[in-house]
Amino acid sequence: xxxxxxxxxxxFFWMFALLTCGFALAVLFSNNVVHMAFYLxxxxxxxxxxxxxxxxxxxxxxxxxxxxxxxxxLVIFGVMLTAQSRFVSMETxxxxxxxxxxxxxxxxxxxxxxxxxxEDWRSPNPRQGEVTVAxxxxxxxxxxxxxGVRVDKLDQPDGQLRGGMSGYLLPFVIVSIHLLVxxxxxxxxxRTKRRKDxxxxxx
Amino acid sequence: MIExxxxxxxxxxxxxxxxxxxxxxxxxxxxxxxxxxxxxRVGIPLTKIRVLGLGQPLADGVKxxxxxxxxxxxxxxxxxxxxxxxxxxxALATFAVIPFGSMIPATVFGYRLAEKPxxxxxxxxxxxxxxxxxxxxxxxxxxxxxxxxxxxxxxxFLGALRSSAQLIxxxxxxxxxxxxxxxxxxxMDLGVIIGSQASSGIWFAIAQPLGFCVFVVAAxxxxxxxxxDLPECEQELVGGYHTEYSGIKLLLFLVAEFLHMIAASFLxxxxxxxxxxxxxxxGGSAEIDGWGLAxxxxxxxxxxxxxxxxMTKITLVIVGFMIIxxxxxxxxxxxxxxxxxxVMLPLGLINFVAVAMxxxxxxxxxxxxxxxxxxxxxxWGVAVAAWLGITWAAPMIADNRPRRELDPWEIDSQI
Numbered sequence: 001x002x003x004x005x006x007x008x009x010x011x012f013f014w015m016f017a018l019l020t021c022g023f024a025l026a027v028l029f030s031n032n033v034v035h036m037a038f039y040l041x042x043x044x045x046x047x048x049x050x051x052x053x054x055x056x057x058x059x060x061x062x063x064x065x066x067x068x069x070x071x072x073x074l075v076i077f078g079v080m081l082t083a084q085s086r087f088v089s090m091e092t093x094x095x096x097x098x099x100x101x102x103x104x105x106x107x108x109x110x111x112x113x114x115x116x117x118x119e120d121w122r123s124p125n126p127r128q129g130e131v132t133v134a135x136x137x138x139x140x141x142x143x144x145x146x147x148g149v150r151v152d153k154l155d156q157p158d159g160q161l162r163g164g165m166s167g168y169l170l171p172f173v174i175v176s177i178h179l180l181v182x183x184x185x186x187x188x189x190x191r192t193k194r195r196k197d198x199x200x201x202x203x
Numbered sequence: 204m205i206e207x208x209x210x211x212x213x214x215x216x217x218x219x220x221x222x223x224x225x226x227x228x229x230x231x232x233x234x235x236x237x238x239x240x241x242x243x244r245v246g247i248p249l250t251k252i253r254v255l256g257l258g259q260p261l262a263d264g265v266k267x268x269x270x271x272x273x274x275x276x277x278x279x280x281x282x283x284x285x286x287x288x289x290x291x292x293x294a295l296a297t298f299a300v301i302p303f304g305s306m307i308p309a310t311v312f313g314y315r316l317a318e319k320p321x322x323x324x325x326x327x328x329x330x331x332x333x334x335x336x337x338x339x340x341x342x343x344x345x346x347x348x349x350x351x352x353x354x355x356x357x358x359x360f361l362g363a364l365r366s367s368a369q370l371i372x373x374x375x376x377x378x379x380x381x382x383x384x385x386x387x388x389x390x391m392d393l394g395v396i397i398g399s400q401a402s403s404g405i406w407f408a409i410a411q412p413l414g415f416c417v418f419v420v421a422a423x424x425x426x427x428x429x430x431x432d433l434p435e436c437e438q439e440l441v442g443g444y445h446t447e448y449s450g451i452k453l454l455l456f457l458v459a460e461f462l463h464m465i466a467a468s469f470l471x472x473x474x475x476x477x478x479x480x481x482x483x484x485x486g487g488s489a490e491i492d493g494w495g496l497a498x499x500x501x502x503x504x505x506x507x508x509x510x511x512x513x514m515t516k517i518t519l520v521i522v523g524f525m526i527i528x529x530x531x532x533x534x535x536x537x538x539x540x541x542x543x544x545x546v547m548l549p550l551g552l553i554n555f556v557a558v559a560m561x562x563x564x565x566x567x568x569x570x571x572x573x574x575x576x577x578x579x580x581x582x583w584g585v586a587v588a589a590w591l592g593i594t595w596a597a598p599m600i601a602d603n604r605p606r607r608e609l610d611p612w613e614i615d616s617q618i
């Protein structure tokens with residue numbers, strides 16, 4: 001059977017990985033701003049595929065929803081509304097290439113060094129056949145974690161200790177209040193300004 | 204693997220056929236409402252049999268495919284081609300987590316189909332079901348925006364702008380209407396949500412009427428159907444974002460729109476109208492149990508009956524979509540936005556808070572989670588009170604005549 005013979009996991013991993021990298025390069029090498037934004041969408045979408053493949057369904061769905069479906073809609077919106085004909089096509093000057101290569105290359109260099117410092121990642125896993133995709137039914141646990149339950153420490157026998165562990169409630173609340181402040185600020189700045197009562201004008 | 208491929212094939216074939224025949228149904232319904240006859244001439248090919256114009260979808264399809272595939276000179280070629288593909292892929296991928304039945308038992312008539320009962324969903328047990336649906340519905344916006352921009356046409360671009368504003372605005376009430384259901388059933392998995400309605404026998408439309416209203420209105424807006432079809436209203440924008448499209452690319456856009464409507468009906472039925480459950484007909488357990496004892500000889504019949512019940516409900520909801528399309532006039536854009544932000548968003552929030560409080564009270568007093576008949580009258584009371592409150596707080600202004608006594612800023616603040 002051809003389906004059984006192929007290593008589908010590896011196939012899809014390479015497919016999504018190549019798509020991610022290919023579209024990331026396409027972002028670099030295209031001149032049209034809207035095309036760049038579109039390739040960025042495809043690149044991020046393909047990396048969501050990698051998350052699904054690794055069994056991190058929640059992270060994958062969030063990647064699709066927040067980055068692909070949320071942030072980039074705003075990016076595309078902004079680009080399309082502001083890009084007049086002379087800004088649509090961007091020519092990158094050679095100085096910019098040098099700066100970008102310097103910054104990006106040093107970041108890549110740092111990440112590579114860190115990655116190769118991890119002992120387990122340097123050689124292939126000797127027990128590759130035993131690797132299974134992790135448990136993916138984690139949405140309720142993640143939700144409970146945000147609501148303040150340490151789902152990873154439920155086996156703690158001391159009930160009082162368990163009650164004292166607050167999980168991720170505090171950071172979660174800080175983030176949400178931060179977002180609320182941003183929203184109120186945006187609404188305040190975008191509101192209809194009440195006109196000053198000019199003499200002679202109707203009030 | 205084979206099982207998944209078979210399911211994908213059935214789903215794709217079924218959806219495409221359904222989309223084609225729902226177009227015919229829609230045209231016949233439109234004709235019926237407008238007191239015309241509608242398409243009834245095209246028969247089955249190579250015969251002289253003409254029944255209800257059943258050959259019409261085939262003729263339409265052939266016409267679309269054989270038309271010249273024309274690309275105007277002023278468009279952005281790459282995105283112009285990609286936009287319809289993006290929107291169709293997003294619309295089809297949604298159905299990966301949407302169940303189209305309950306289960307088929309492993310053994311039918313002594314013939315062993317599989318190791319265990321086959322769940323009728325492409326990705327069974329997807330824990331992130333609803334999040335995935337939402338993620339894909341926000342990706343569908345790209346097809347519209349890119350199509351409108353790439354067409355390089357004022358009307359297309361206006362349609363795309365309207366569409367993206369509308370889709371983003373109505374995603375909030377859609378999510379809020381859904382949150383109540385997720386809270387009451389304790390899962391984002393669509394199969395589990397149906398199971399919780401089936402085991403208690405209370406559909407969420409009964410238990411959360413406010414959430415149902417909010418969700419249905421938002422689903423209409425997300426599917427861009429009349430009265431929310433501002434992205435492509437013919438009277439103002441020629442054809443909206445697909446003005447410049449023709450031939451097979453236009454077909455892709457139209458099919459994607461129909462698939463959005465079908466997906467919306469699936470979600471309405473599954474989340475609020477009990478999915479495959481019907482009282483006294485399908486049994487209340489999520490598993491195929493052969494109705495307990497008396498009917499235990501026919502588990503396959505029970506599985507089949509559940510599919511029939513689900514499909515009947517979905518067809519009825521789609522017919523409802525069509526009747527509403529030909530009965531309501533279109534909203535103006537400011538009315539559309541006011542409805543989203545001033546009416547649907549507060550109602551959704553009220554529903555969410557009310558459901559959370561009722562769940563908590565129920566857990567404290569009876570110790571049981573999930574829907575219960577006790578909470579139904581309270582939920583309806585909350586719905587009526589919230590509706591009256593919103594009507595008082597944000598009245599729709601029906602009088603559209605210019606009001607000269609108002610200052611510009613007063614008019615602005617009303618929009």
